[in-house]
Amino acid sequence: MTDLNALKYTDEHEWLAISDPSTGSGTVVTIGITDYAADKLGDVVFVELPQVGLDITPGAVIGEIESTKSVGELYAPVVGRVLEVNEAVVDDPSLVNAEPFEAGWLIKVSIAEGGADALLDREAYVALTEG
């Protein structure tokens, strides 16, 4: 299981897992949506993700997550470049509901070191969803 306390969060209900910088390959964040967001959306039936190589800036809409009932947008949470998208989740969008923090991840983005520091920690995010 993913240690949810080790993740960063946004108020758009995205989570970010930040790679260990000591690996030398730069800072990479894996981005998905939280279980809270997945529950609110209902069954996810369609996912559209950005092209690999796209440069993103915070707030830009870079993807869509559709459920039977509604459409959620994927917002870029950081400055960076898209390295990889999760083709498995495009093929089987139900992974977003089943394993939002694991197999249901959406994209990997390379960012500058410290580029995700300003985001919410677990405690602040939980407070947001309970507010």
Place this chain on the structure above:
Amino acid sequence: MTEARYTPLRERHESLGASFTDFGGWQMPVRYTSDLAEHRAVREAAGLFDISHMAEFLVHGADAAAYLDYALAGRLSTMSVGKAKYSLLLAEDGGIIDDVIVYRLAEDRFLIISNAGNRDAVGEALAERLRIPAVTVADVSDEYALIAVQGPASEAIVAEIAGITDVSTPWSEQKYYAWTDARFLGEPLLIARTGYTGEDGFELLVRAADAPALWDATLAAGEPHGLVPAGLAARDTLRLEAGMPLYGHELSLDIKPAQAGLGRVVASDKDDFVGKGSASAASDARVLVGLAAEGKRAGRAGYAVVTEGGTAIGEISSGALSPTLGHPIAMAFIDPSSAEEGTIVHLDVRGTKIPATVTALPFYRRKK
């Protein structure tokens, strides 16, 4: 802001882990576990819905049938006792105040079930139209709860609910759009073979106080048959596949019955009724059609329907990725010149044009 209302089954929904959503001022279960699983259960086995938010009116009196012929668009006077009929409550200008189901309980007694969000409007319109002596209309919504068992296993399930006795009509003789008398725990129960999912099914009208016991007994009877509690999200995709209109989407005060494909519901040869003479629409008025597309990306309510060149020719009223069919479906009001079956139009899905074909409704029809 008025306070949100809950049905008598609130605690049942909470203990089943339901997510709630606002619907017509009511907090209703939108799903218990999964929209898609609940949808599939109704198509393949059965689902149990709490629809107690809907409003009920009792019409009583020697002239009740004549009164309803005047107050509603259809001809109710010729309906036999034991039957039910879909009808419309029209405004003077032919706009739709609500769609209703009318049950004839006795020669001089009818039950009207209307949408929750239109309860006040329906109550006011029914009261205003009381020009005939010896008829009374009572809003009994708060006295009753309504639960629906829908799906191919419905008959087997409802026949096995513990506590239901004195069923007047044998199960095998209960027809679609008919109702029968029964008792639940000794108290009156109305069992109607009606629904909003495109499947066989029953709607059970019970005293509000007995609703939790009936809910429990129905879940217990249904468990061996695959019955699951189902929320409004599944109800919406089920009715959309079945091509059934939803008030506020396919029906409104600005839509005439003929535009929504409901011309047959209006008995225009009746002597006089509210909306007569206005129920037909202008010949260039947009009409309701079904649209089917490929892929997984659904057009949603409010999205434009456009030509290949981008000219707006209509608007989607309801749309989803059909869980049963696996492709996007929608209902839309479009210009009559593009409404012929087989016409290719385009859906403007947040800036992307997706081709769609005008298709006959319903999208899904159950096997008999």
